[in-house]
Amino acid sequence: MNSGYAIDVKGLNKSFGAKHVVNDVSLQVGRGEIHGFLGPNGSGKTTTIRIMCGLLKPDSGSGTCLGYDIIRETDQIKRHIGYMTQKFSFWEDLTIRENLDFVARMYGLADRRTAVDQTLENLGLTKRSNQLAGTLSGGWKQRVALAACMLHDPQVLLLDEPTAGVDPGARRDFWEELHRLSTLGISVLVSTHYMDEVERCHKLAYIAEGKLLTRGTASEVIAAQGLQTWAVYGENLAEFSKTLQNLPGIGQTVMFGVMLHVSGKDGNMLESSLRKVIAGKPFRMEHVETGVEDVFIYMMKHDAAHSGEKR
C-alpha cells in the first residue's frame, strides 16, 4: 500500500440535485487510529462515509481505502472494511444467530460456524442466540451490529453515529471495545455528537455544510481557533448571558449547567468587557481552558454566519 494511511481521500465532492452535500473534503486516517468525525446534522458526514466505503460514487475527487481505489475497487473495499449504519440495519425478524450467519456467508468465511459461535460467546449472547434481533435493547443492538461488522476481520471500521440513543454505560463499553480494536491495528472512523466521545478520539475532523473546517488532535483543533474562555458562576445565568450578547470581544456564550462559558478571540477585550458587566453584581468569573465543545459551537455559529442560508 502506497500511503501509510488506512483511509486517504482528496477533494471529494458530491451533490444531490442543487444541494452540495460534500464539498472538497480531504481526509486521512492513520492505521490503528480512532478518528472522530464531527459536525451538525445534515453536514455531510454520512455521505462522506458512504463514499469512502464505496456505496456512493463521488462527483469528483479521488482516494483510497486500505490502498484500494474508492471509485474503481469498491468490491475490494467492501470485503475489507466494516460499515455500521446510523440506524440498526440488521434484520429484526431474524434471530441473532441467523443475522450473524447471513453476514458470515456473505463474506464467504471459511469457518463460519466457529466464527459465529466465537462472536456470540464474546458478546455473551450464546444463550440468547435464538432471540429475534428486533427484541434487543438499543445498547445490545449496537453491540451485535458492531460484532457483525467485525465478523470478517476488517482492517477499517466506518461507524456512523454508532452510539446515538445508547445509554452512558453501554457507550463506555463500546468505546473501550473501539480502543481495544485500535491497539490491534484496526483503524476507526467514527461520527458522533457526544463531546465526551470526542475526547476519546486520537484525531478529529469537523465538517459543516459539506466543508471540512478543521482537522487534527483535540488540542490542535482547540489551539487553531485561538479562543479565550471565561467561566461565570452565579444565579440567573441564562438571563445574564443575554446582556453579554453584543459587547465587544464576546464571541459566544454557552451554558454548562451551573456555569456560563464566555469565549472570544481577543482575550483582553473579552476580559475587560466581562469585568465591566459583572462589576457590582453577584457573579464570579474565572479563566478556564477552552474545551472542544466551545470550539465546535463557535465554529458552527461562525460557519452559519458566513453561509447565507441555513437549513
Added chain:
Amino acid sequence: MSRLNGFSLLRWWNMVIKEYSQLKRDRLTFAMIVGIPIAQLFLFGYAINTDPKHMPTAIISADQSEITRTIISTLKHSEYFNIVGVLPNEKTADKALARGNVLFVINIPAGFTRQLIRGERPAILIEADATDPMATGLAIASASQLARQVSLKDLTGSLASLADAAPPFKVHVHRLYNPEGLTQYNIIPGLMGVILTMTMVLMTGLAITRERERGTMENLLAMPVKPIEVMTGKIVPYIAIGFIQITIILLAARFIFSVPFVGSLSMMYLAALLFVNANLVVGITLSSLAKSQMQAMQMSMFYFLPNLLLSGFMFPFMGMPTWAQYIGNVLPLTHFNRLIRGIILKGNTGWDLWPSIWPIILFTVVVMAVAVKFYRRTLD
C-alpha cells in the same frame, strides 16, 4: 374555552387540520382518492359490457343460395355476430376456435337449400367457444331464434306453406370446451392469473421496499454482494410461492370444482412461469419507484384494478370497446387468461399458444428495461 375532561371542539378541529395537512402531502394517496373512482367509473361505465356484441364469427358454407345468404345476413343483423371470414373446412374452423381467433363457426352443410325446399328441415351447426359462458350465452340464445326470424321474411310465394308449420330448418348449437356452460370452467382457471397477479406484484413490491424502509438495504449494499444477486435472490422464493399457489388452484379446480383438465400440465406450468416472471418484474419496478411499503401497496392496487376489469376475467373481453381492448391487450393477465383457458379447457399446445405467449414476453422485456433504468437510482 377547552375543558380538559369534556369533548373539546378546538382539540378535535386541530386533529382534523393535522390529518388534512398530512393527507395533502401524501400525493399518491391523494391520487388514489381521486384516480380510483374516476378509473372505476370509466371502466364500469364505458368499458364493461356484459352483453357483448359483434363477436368474431367464421362461416363454413358448403351451400350458397339466396336462402343461406339471408340466413347469414339475419345473423349479422342480430349484432351478436361479426362475420370475419369464410373457412374452407372443419379442420381450419377447429383451429380458429382453439386459438380464439373466432368465437363462433357457422356451418351450413352441403345441400342445405335443397333439403330445405323439400321440407326436410335441415340443420345449421353453430359451434361456439363456450369457455366463457357469459360472453357467448346471449349470442347462443339469439342464434336459436334464427330459424324463426329467417322464415318469417324469406319464405314467400310458393314456399310460404313451409313458414306456417314448424321452422323450416333447425339450428344445432355446439358449446365447445364447456358443453354445460358452467361458469366455474371459466372463472376457476381465470382466478389463477388474478391471484398470481395480486400476490406476485404485491409481494415483490413489498419485499424490496421493506429492505429500504428498514434501512437493511444499505447494510446489504455495503457487503460484497452484487445488486443483481440481491434482486434475483429475493425473487426466487416468490417464484416458488407462485407455483404453490398454482398447484393449490389446480387441485381445487380438479377435485372441488370438477373443472376438466384437457391439456398438458407441463405446458401449463411453463406458461405460469412466464406469467409469474412478468408479474415479478412489475413488482420490482414498482418497488424501485415506491419510497415506502405503503406506496408499493398503493401502486400494486393501481396495477391490479385494470388487470381485474380489462383482462377478460370478470367481464367478456369481446364486449369491451376497442380502446379498452387495446389496454387489455397490453396486460399480461389478458394473455395468460387465454393461455390457461386454452390449455386447460381446449387442450391447446405448441404454436396455438404462441399468439398469447409473445405479448407476455414482450411485456416482461419492456418492464424489465424500465426496472433496470430505475434500479440505478436505488443505489445512489
